[in-house]
Amino acid sequence: MAELKLPKGEKSVKLFLSGNEAIARGGYEYGATFAAAYPGTPSTEILENLTSYEEIYAEWSTNEKVALEVGLGASLAGSRVIVAMKHVGVNVAADPLFTAAYTGVNGGFLLVSADDPTMHSSQNEQDNRNVAPFAKIPMLEPSDSQEAKDLVGQGFEISEKFDTPVLIRITTRIAHGKGLVHCQERQQPPELDYKKDAAKYCMLPAFARQRRLVIEERTARLQEFSENFPYNKIEWGSKDVGIITSGISYQYAKEVFGDSASYLKLTLTWPLPEKMIREFAAKVNKIYVIEELDPYLETQIRALGVEVIGKDVIPNMFELSAEILRERILGQKLPEQELDVPIPPRPPVLCAGCPHRPVFYILKKMKVPVMGDIGCYGLAVPPPLEAVDTTVCMGASITMAHGFQKASSWLGTNKKAVGVIGDSTFFHSGMTGLADLVFNKGASAVLVLDNRTTAMTGHQPHPGSGITAKGEPTQEIKIEDVVRSMGVEDVAVVDAYDLDGAEKAIRHALDFDGPSVVIFRRACALLKGLPKLPPLQIDQEKCTKCHICLSTGCPALVHHPDKSVTIDTDACTGCTVCAQVCPFDAIVEVGGEVLG
Amino acid sequence: MLLLKLGVRFLAKVTNVLLVGVGGQGTLLAARILSGVLQQGGYDVKMSEVHGMSQRGGSVVTFVRYGDRIYSPLVEKGTADLILSFEKMEALRWLPYLKPGGTVVVNDFALLPAPVLMGKAEYPYNALEILKEQAETLIVLDAAKVAMEEAGNIRTQNVALLGALASHMDIDTEIWQQVIRESVPPKTVEANLKAFAAGGQQH
The missing domain is CATH 3.40.50.920 (Rossmann fold)
Incomplete structure (x- = not known):
């Protein structure tokens, strides 16, 4: 991220930036002082890069609605603000957004929506250009990194001139595509005082009706403006x-x-x-x-x-x-090489040592409906784990499990359901669902996979991490404290690597007649600075080639054409899950026999 | 300081490169070094990749395009001048992108994908033979061997592969060396420069 700084004494420099880096750079150059976001591919690097500028306050908010509201408050206080999220995050933020269109802003306010056509890393493919006419806010679409940077400046000016939030809509190839960008010094942002103005900021029906007229008049002026906007x-x-x-x-x-x-x-x-x-x-x-x-x-x-x-x-x-x-x-097709060799697919998998693996290994055995959520645990959907029944949106695990269990009870089929949610996702939108479950006398088991970070998007901190986006230590909110304070009486905290302990806790949670929460605490295996555990190997004398270990889906286990299995000791993290599932005690620490 | 061979610069309108491999293999740093070199060389450069799910051991591709003016950040099938593959089977997967007469630089290294690890699919162990038939120019490099034996640091594999790639591109070695110096951890500069030089001579 240091590359985003201008060399000393230089007025202008050409940098090779992704669209996301360019938007962050634009925030710096055009006087942003405030940024908020929730991580989500392909938007994550916008805020990650904004955190590197000391002139800009930047936070990971608990969710996109929160980020948008925090940003709106900052705009009222006089900041130029960037709020960033992926396309589905805009759904979460839609409530404040659609009314922010009425209140307007004070400091320039940009919402960046990073859409993901083809769904490289998303659950749906919505075209958020439709949000602009729906919310009645102007929209800018950059076509490369240079424009991504430039349009931050244009966007701030439009936002302040027309008193409106501005949508910057990008897609994966803009967000993650890199190109050359002319970068300059930071410009001082305008000084904008906050003025109390209830008719503008309090959207009571009588005031909202007046602002509705303002929007129409504003749109007409924006239409005129767009005829002469130099980027059209x-x-x-x-x-x-x-x-x-x-x-x-x-x-x-x-x-x-x-x-x-x-x-x-x-x-x-x-x-x-x-x-x-x-x-x-x-x-x-x-x-x-x-x-x-x-x-x-x-x-x-x-x-x-x-x-x-x-x-x-x-x-x-x-x-x-x-x-x-x-x-x-x-009607043209370029000549391409044709191959008739079957090439096995290479799907992404849960990493070696992933603390999610043991939980899903147990859930698969139990054959209970598992309502999943958004995160790495999507990788427990395909074989060999095949342990998840649903993946819909952030937070939908707890709520869908509750609905499923309630309806089953109502219909007399009496099926229990499990909701599985990550730690960051729990803070994002799991808490309201859990309150609903407790309030409405639900009896689902809720499993929180607390791997201490927002893993899938590349390890961003969250309210349970004890560290801010800027790297400052902060209050760490403990999930068990939150859960207990909501009135859940049956709460357990378990080490995910302890297979027996985990299975007992899940069985207990399923049997319990009332809301039950199990928190599986073990850091993401990719987090830096974790203590190293000794890698494992397979004692080929004891191994019967039963392949039960392979059903964990750990990529450190290698299946050979002669049906034997070995462990790639470079990949193995020593989590011991495969050793715990082996019925023949054939999996041991490397050098373990010597050490006794 | 334009050290490029000018003839090449004006003849070649757009050059397309694919860097392919497996999430976590370090294709990204290699693509960054390559793009840095091309930028120093005075070209317009675009690079495109996808982050997210694919990082978890999936098949990954980075497109790098350079020339006087680049529009699309994506390489079309049948138009890649160069494919640099960090893994044998991935070279096969992306081979439809190679243009007739194109060059493949491949790491002589197999990383078994989940379906093979689980015994559900077979790995094409004859990947190099197939590549030999299909690619007009094939460069095979045992990058791990070069990294260990020539540079004494296994983590210099991606730079060794860049060395092999560089020997098929008309860009001055000094530019490569300068960008490598700026891109790798200071302690590993010497090892990486050795790996780069050795990678370029091993075929």
Whole structure:
């Protein structure tokens, strides 16, 4: 992250930045003093990089709704604010967002939504461009890292000038794609005093109705503004084909059509510059709207009475690419090598030593419905663990287990259900669900996998970590204290590596007639600075090749063509879970026999 | 300080490189060094990768494209000039991206994927022979051996592989050395420079 600092004495420097790094850099250059986010791929690195600037307060908030509200408060206090989240996080933050559109802001307020077409690391593929007209806030779409940085500055100005939150919408290829960016010194942010103004900030019905009118008037002014916004621009080439596009789709279009087409590249994509679109349309013979996911531009452009070709040829799902455009529009396919060798898939797996593994190994044996959550434990869905029944959204484990158990009881089928949730996810949106379960006399077992970090997104701290985003020590909230204070009487804290102890605790929780919580505490095996445990090996004399150890799915266990199994001692973390499941005591510490 | 061979710079419009391997193998640092070198070389560069789930032992790819002006950050199938693979089977998986006449640099190293570890699928142990038939130029490097024997540090494998890649790119060695110096931990600079040099000579 040090690379984001300008060398001493330099006025400008070209840095190779991802879109996320560029947005953080933009925050620095254009005077942001405040940032809040909840981690989520592909948005995480925005806040991670913002924490490296001492001029900017930055926090990991407990969830996206909290981040947006914290950011709104900071804006009222006069800060320029960046709030960042993945696309589904915007659903969580939608409540304050839709009313922040009414209150407006004081310091410039940017919400960055990082969408994930193709769902590289997400549970759904929503096109958050639709949020802009829905919430009635202006939207900017960068097409590369340079624009990602520039639009932070433009966004702050639009936000302050039009008194509105601004949505910056990026996608995975912008967020994680790197390119060269001209970077400059930090500009001083404007000094903005807080003024009490109930008619603006208290959205009681009478005031809200007045602000509703303000939004319409603001949108009309923004529409005018978008006609002359320099980042909405026309690039003339051949006038046979006109292409209207935005964001990453612009790059794919340029890659394929080069100068053989003219482009209307839209950057302020709500509200759209209608005059500009009509004028462009009038000068070209045929128009393609090239956009990823929904026909967002297409629907609005068609509503202007402009005839275009769009989703009739371009898919409305998954990532777009130059290849798809070449094939669908030009009917061209580049020659590619064909192989008839079967290549085994290489799916991601729970790491060697992952403390989630023993819990799911036990749950699989129990054949109880397991309501899962969002995190690394998604990797317990595929074989060999196959231990999870549902994965929907952050927090849905506890609540779905409660609903399932209640309905089963109501219907007389009397099935118990287990909710499995991570520590960061518990603080994100598990607590309200647990309160519901206690309040409504639920009897589900809730298993909290406390691996001391937000693991899947790369180890961000959370309220239970005892450390802030800026690396300062802070109060550590203990999950068992939270759970007990909510009135759960049956609470156990268990070491996840203790297979017998874990199984007993789960069986007890399932038998218990009332809310029961088991906290499995063991740090993520990838966390730095953990004590090293001795690796294990398999005593081939004792091994019967029964392969029970393989059913744990640990990637340190190697199955050979002769059916024998060995342990990759470089990968093994010494968690001993495989040794505990081995019925023949064939798995021992490396050198263990010698040491006795 | 433009140490590039100018002829190449103006002839080659866009060059496409794939760095492929397994999450956790260090493809990322290699891609960063490569991009840094290309930036120093005065090119427009774009690099694209996906973080998240794939880090947990999954198949990973980083696209690097460079030239006078780069638009798409993604490499299209059948257009890669170079594929640098940190693992044998991954080279096969990404082979459809190689353009006719393209070069494959592959680490002579097998990392078994979960279905093979569990005995549910077979590893293509003849990967190198298949690659030999399919790629016009194939460079095989035992990066672990080079890292241990020539550089004395097993963690220099990715830089050894970059050495092999560099021998098929027209960029001055001094630029590579400078970027490696700036990118690796200070204590390992000498070992990495040795690995880079040895990687370039081992074939």
